Amino acid sequence: MLFLIALLTGIMLYAVFVGGYTISAVGLFKTMTAPLQNLSNAISERVEYGLDLYRNAENYYQENRELRQEINKIHTQLADYEETKAELERLEAFIGIKEKHSDYSMTVPFDVIGYVTNDIYLSFMIDGGSEDGIGLYDTVVSDLGLVGVITELGEHVSTVTTILSPELSVAACTSSSREKGVLTGSVALASEGLCKLEYLEKDTDLKKEKIILTTGENGLFPGGYVIGYVKDVAMDDTGLTAYASIEPASDLKNLSMVVVITDFNGKAERTDAES
């Protein structure tokens, strides 16, 4: 026993003297038992985790619910932000119209409620009417170009006939040569989403991609507004005049917002003269 006490005291004193360094036998022992320690630690962690789950399940459940609610709230805010941003971009485009054409009296932008079912000319309804200052036959435009006119007016909902319809005739010209024609719709072209610029000179120099504008001559439409681009030029059936297929600048199939031009320079005078 004395020997054992002396041995242990010796080991103790040796450990003190090596100061901080592990005694080789202890080191060997630690190395050998390390995997077992890892395993026991893992088991212990697992047990602790299980006990913690059991003890704090309700707290975690509550916390989870709160976090989920917060995430949902953030998602909603993000969606609102995206929507607001998109709407702002659209509205900025409409402000551009006012900056370019200071003589226009425009309404606030209206949403497109829906298209008329199976209408080849893509007539549609907007959520504005006489109560919003809209009048019958007022010009409807998008930020990209002319769309059509109001042909049915309600107090809060109106129907717009687009430039694809043969019911509309718009005095139009090219932006460069100022060559004039009458823009109207036809069944054949409307099915391709195009309209027609009629009564062009036989030897017209109109080429693809040329911009077509309103002339404002009949007083129904404001002058100088973009209608669309030339897609093709061909001779009329009579052979006396040429016509051009025009691709509207506005995407008439996917409109979401439009504005109505209620007044512009030349409208009142011409309407008075006509009446």
Added chain:
Amino acid sequence: MQNRKHQKRSYAVLQTIQWVLFAGLILLCYLFETSGSYHKPLVLIPVALCIASHTGEVPAMTVGAVCGLLLDLACGKLPGCNAIVLVIFCVIVSLLYRYLLKQKLLNMLFLITICVALQGGIDYVFYYAIWNDPDVELILKNITIPCGVMTIISGIVFYFMIKKIAESCQSHRIQKLEKMNLFSDMD
């Protein structure tokens, strides 16, 4: 006596459920008609005719008028234009099913086809052909006929859907009335 009252009340509740479901279906069809710019079947026609085949003349007439007016609104036509056609057709369908026809898919498809042909024909003649626009036959080829065919095909879905609704309410009613021997009272 009290039990009879209770049964009559159950019958009224089932009838209400049936009409609420029909009204919901009509509303959904209207929303479908007014969404998107693509060509689509005029689903209000088969819905009106299928409902009419399960009801009496007066409800059938009302359904025809409502569906017709909704169709006019959706299609941007003169209000009443389609409604008149559907009112007449719904009454005819209701009478045919009461006295002559059985609830069979082919019968209904045949009636839907006649109605769609008449409605499409009137629409084409009065809204397009009469104005002598060039290439007007393209509307017949690209819109009237394809949409008519789609409408007839959609009739298969609505036939089974409406039959299911009507029969569910009807079978309950008959079972209960048989139990209570109330047929004579109800008739």
